[in-house]
Amino acid sequence: MRIGILGTGGMATTLGGAWVRAGHDVLVGGRDHAAAKATAERIGAAGHGTLADAAAYGEVVLAAVPAEVAPELVKGFADVLDGRTVIDCTNPIVPTDDGLTLSTGGTTSIARRMADAAPNAHVVKAFNLCHDSIWTLPRPAFEGAPLAVPFCGDDPGALDRTAALITSMGCTPIPCGGLARAVYVEATAALAIGAWLAGAEPRFAFPVPMAA
């Protein structure tokens, strides 16, 4: 797959690197040319360029920028994103005295705001639940099971493409329904990351009934 990445930071580097290892053609785009070049070289990407270059590069575009920036950013590229799969890995989480909370208020999601900002793009929420370091593992697996990656969106083609991308990384896709459910995926991140930051192991909170 041809994948353009909006952003040059942690997620651009590790997810982009995982996709390069999986055989995809990745172009890293940033507002800072030197940062885009450095990230692309670090992961062996096919190329680097501006944010506009990344938006126009492939059938898949990853938004790896702060959550509060993502809707406005894709709005600027709404025309070029027409028909493309836009993956939103952002987490709109902010610290409070009571742990992490959602800057969206939990009644809508950043993914929904991105879809509203670029109405002809096919937005998929995915890859927001793991720390970026996990994507540096060649084929992430834990206790013998491949990492599972929840994702949701409304366009069947975009969902198929995302599932194929996840599978190509050696992971297991977990389809979670339509884009309306992105609000739950974002809330899950706030809960799980909050627990993790508080010293707990949230992954042990979800055993299947068959384990009983």
Ligand SMILES: NC(=O)c1ccc[n+]([C@@H]2O[C@H](COP(=O)([O-])OP(=O)(O)OC[C@H]3O[C@@H](n4cnc5c(N)ncnc54)[C@H](OP(=O)(O)O)[C@@H]3O)[C@@H](O)[C@H]2O)c1
């Ligand atoms: N890091 C994680 O473990 C992790 C895990 C799950 C989800 N996420 C989510 O993934 C997203 C990216 O996280 P990250 O860790 O990669 O962040 P990061 O390392 O801070 O990188 C953010 C990138 O966004 C760019 N950016 C910031 N403001 C921008 C703007 N107004 N216009 C265009 N580009 C802008 C930055 O460019 P400059 O360098 O020029 O500022 C940088 O390239 C976030 O929404 C985060 O919540 C992160």
